[in-house]
Amino acid sequence: MDAPVERPPGPELGRLELVRLLRSRQLTDYLDRAAGVAPELAHFRIGREHAYLVGTPELVRELFGPLGRAGQKGRGLQNTRMLLGEGLLTSEGDLHRRQRRLIQPAFHGSRVAAYGQLMRTAAAQLPERAGWRDGVVRDMSADMAELTLRIVGETLFAADLTDDSTAVSGALAELLGRFQRVMLPGGVWLNRLPLPSTRKLLGAIAELDTVVARLIAEHRADPREDTVLAMLLAARDEHGDPMPDKQVRDEVLTLMLAGHETTANALAWTWLLLHQNPAAAAALHAEVDAAPAGAELRDLPCTRAVVAESMRLYPPAWVVGRRMVTDVRMAGWDIPAGSLVLASQWVTQRDPRWWPDARAFRPERWLGPDGYDEAAPGQPRGAYFPFGMGRRVCIGESFAWTEAVLALAALSRDWAAALVPGHPVALRPAVTLRPLNGLKMTLHDRRGGVSDDVRR
Secondary structure, three states: OOOOOOOOOOOOOOHHHHHHHHHOOOHHHHHHHHHHHOOOEEEEEEOOEEEEEEOOHHHHHHHHOOOHHHEEEOHHHHOOHHHHOOOOOOOOHHHHHHHHHHHHHHHOHHHHHHHHHHHHHHHHHHHHHHOOOOOOEEEHHHHHHHHHHHHHHHHHOOOOOHHHHHHHHHHHHHHHHHHHHHOOOOHHHHOOOOOHHHHHHHHHHHHHHHHHHHHHHHHHHOOOOOOHHHHHHHOEOOOOOEOOHHHHHHHHHHHHHHHHHHHHHHHHHHHHHHHHOHHHHHHHHHHHHHOOOOOOHHHOHHHHHHHHHHHHHOOOOOOEEEEEOOOEEEOOEEEOOOOEEEEOHHHHOOOOOOOOOOOOOOHHHHEEOOEEOOOOOOOOOOOOOOOOOHHHOOOOHHHHHHHHHHHHHHHHOOEEEEEOOOOOOOEEEOOOEEEOOOOEEEEEEHHHOOOOOOOO
């Protein structure tokens, strides 16, 4: 019999306590607890599974750098394969490398810059489409999701997906529910049973498949060269064969869902933080009021700093897991193959060891003498990784930055928002970090002379 593995310290939870914790959906609390017990490298159990949480920027860099090829996706994200198949988010190895090389041109700097006007226009049109008026209450989480889905549809697929937002949001809600379940002991087996939730997800997937099939048919009937869908349909392998429709479908769904969900959450949390921090809101409004028409990222350093600080405190991608395929050694501890190693943006980006006044919303920390500067806070590399790191860094990082900054600037020029008194704000940490109850906020039209304190 093999000798028992010596493991680092971590939180000790009984099976029932763990089940209650996971069902409460506050997985962020559990990671905070683990980091508090062992700030460098913590060990804990999820059922029979051994998991490790890296707690320093050095170990984050090691996980995504030298150990990058020693790990694969964790089971939570792998569970999304039921919906996303073998798209960029879930695929591994040669398939992932081939598909990433194929899709990468759609996110080159010049292409993203060209998307800017579409992003600004979509944001400027949102208030009328969504019925924004002075004093009206809206769920900003839902409105930001509708906006970012529209942007993804127009920029990447040359299609209007506004009418499909219900199908997309429904499928995401079902998927997030399955993510919570898969973290429970025995949750993987529960997801294979013909339960009502499983049947509901299958119905949502069928709806999305109909949307994707329509997009593919429209492009084949009227080919357009400047879209990522056109790239996928035009691709040929070494034998001259086209990409299978199933693979096209998986990539389109991945870009459609992942491409809008993360930015929507970043924007939703930003509206909340601006409501809670009047000085930051005043600085943002001063910048967008003075910015030129058609402002680019370089014209909006304060706006970008607001988005950066929002993603530090409420990272849309809040934890990244790697299943080790070989034995590795980290921080002096042996980690056996099959173990799950986690790096959490939620934990590391809120750690006072790397961030002065870590829990405070301070966009100015990102501003240097020449404007926005990611190095301005002085944090070590690996302390801030909202889009991941290494060879699996998010392919749409520049797209997401441009979308979030331009959309926030376009909307905040005319609008401010205040949280409805008594509305419960809570986290739903699943694949992304969503507001559990949405964000009900009262809108105020700044063109009508409403002050920056938005009637707090």
